[in-house]
Amino acid sequence: MEIRPVQLADAAAVNELLAVLGYPQGEPGDTARRIKAWSDDPSGAVYIADEAGVVAGVIAVQICPFFEREGCWARITALVVSERTRRRGVASQLMAAGESFAREQGCVRMEVTSRQERTDAHEFYRRYGYQDQAGKSSRFLRDLSLGERRGG
Numbered sequence: 001m002e003i004r005p006v007q008l009a010d011a012a013a014v015n016e017l018l019a020v021l022g023y024p025q026g027e028p029g030d031t032a033r034r035i036k037a038w039s040d041d042p043s044g045a046v047y048i049a050d051e052a053g054v055v056a057g058v059i060a061v062q063i064c065p066f067f068e069r070e071g072c073w074a075r076i077t078a079l080v081v082s083e084r085t086r087r088r089g090v091a092s093q094l095m096a097a098g099e100s101f102a103r104e105q106g107c108v109r110m111e112v113t114s115r116q117e118r119t120d121a122h123e124f125y126r127r128y129g130y131q132d133q134a135g136k137s138s139r140f141l142r143d144l145s146l147g148e149r150r151g152g
Helices: 008-020 028-040 090-104 119-127
Strands: 002-005 044-051 054-065 072-081 107-112
Touching: 002 090, 008 028, 008 044, 008 054, 008 072, 028 044, 044 090, 054 090, 072 090, 090 107
Parallel strands: 072 107
Antiparallel strands: 002 044, 044 054, 054 072
């Protein structure tokens, strides 16, 4: 198993993996454009687990500076392993790559969010040393329209 940076040619395989997470994708060309954007942005990294030319998993990590103190933190925005390669250490290898990238960028904290029903993933994160913040923090989302402005 090789953990390597994602390539444009991995777009179709990444589409399949994101669909496993419940995020069905459009054309591989759309995903390839997002891969390129992430590759061009030094504050993010995407790694895949390559098993003899077959993409077995993907992790995407984004760096964000703290506002309230010095330093920065990283968020895992996607982590998924194909069903056929689960429970073989692939996710652990991807996590190690993502955390290594974050440390290299000076991050002192990692964050990951996960849907309530993904209890296996929650157990994985706990085993990996992540603390469950449910009940301590809330998450609010709002989709933005590009033409909409609020305030003033």
